Amino acid sequence: MTDKRISAPQDPGFADIAQLIAVAKQRAVQAVNTGLIELYWQIGQRISQKIAAAEWGDGVVDELARYLAQTQPGLRGFTRSNLFRMKQFYETYADNEIVAPLVRQIPWAHHLIILGQSKRPEEREFYLKLAAQEKWSKRELERQFKTALFERTVLTPPKVSPVVTQMHPEAASIFKDSYLVEFLDLPQDHLEADLHRGLLLRLKDFLIELGRDFCFVGSQYPVQVGGRDFALDLLFFHRGLNSLVAIELKVGRFEPEYLGKLNFYLEALDRDAKKSHEQPSIGVLLCASKDDEVVEYALSRSTSPALIAQYQTQLPDKALLRAKLHEFYLQNTQAQDEEANEQAWETE
Secondary structure, three states, rough: OOOOOOOOOHHHHHHHHHHHHHHHHHHHHHHHHHHHHHHHHHHHHHHHHHHOOOOOOOHHHHHHHHHHHOOOOOOOOOHHHHHHHHHHHHHHOOOOOOOHHHHHHOOHHHHHHHHHHHHHHHHHHHHHHHHHHHHHOHHHHHHHHOOOOHHHHHHHOOOEEEHHHHOOOOHHHHHOEEEEEEHHHEEEEEEEHHHHHHHOOHHHHHHHHOOOOOOEEEEEEEEOOOEEEEEEEEEEEEOHEEEEEEEEEEEOOOOOOOOHHHHHHHHHHHHHHOOOOOEEEEEEOOOOOOOHHHHHHHHOOOOOOEEEEEEEEOOOOHHHHHHHHHHHHHHHHHHHHHHHHHHHHOOO
């Protein structure tokens, strides 16, 4: 039977009220999470202090778990193993004044992933900050560990032109040297059209890989110069940088001449598309591979805000990256020790 009711025109105020409800629900969820994290922090603190003062042994935590189960019917999550996780949680962050305020911004499930999979304090801080900033879901956070984001970020910082560094000092923490697009399931001999089509079909996943502040503007974005028509592969806007970000796709290795065309697009965007309150546009050449020395030479005298990155269609070898990271930190430690020794000799 057809519903013959006629909908009245919606009052513009309806959307405002719906938005108020959505915001209130989000705040309620956040308040519950903050309360739980605060509770787990306090429990972990009490257990840690009792054990440190030799007032409790590990066996007392077993008794505590049984006591809570008996006195708090229906209460879940306070098993022996979870109580020790709360202790670990408190002890991990208690003395870190920078990180401690962040712990209440992400769910407990995220903390368990970070505590369980991070190998270094720097890695824990890295994922904690990004999880709070990017508002990753549990699944997205787990993916970042699988893609070895921390190892890749430390070992291969983004290759940017001097102009990008001057205009946006924070760009190194926004862009990446490599982007993982394993979710596209591309064949080894894929074409540029396959890559382009796949990114559009899985745009949500690509935006997560790019970062939370990236907003999609268009595909094959039209650029007209001198009566000729051109098309930019992908155009985004970054809210934090307040600038357009043009991405050109290349399924082969990076070649220096690619920069010329990218610079042309950036000039056209700044003249014809950029709004007066926005910063100059930034260009990204996303290639299948690149030689870092060739990239360095190509970017060293570039007068355009551009960077060269590569996309990877398969997850990296995390064990290999961890071994390289260990070597990296070892070399840094040795260099710092040598510098300290030299300074000590100079003061004598």
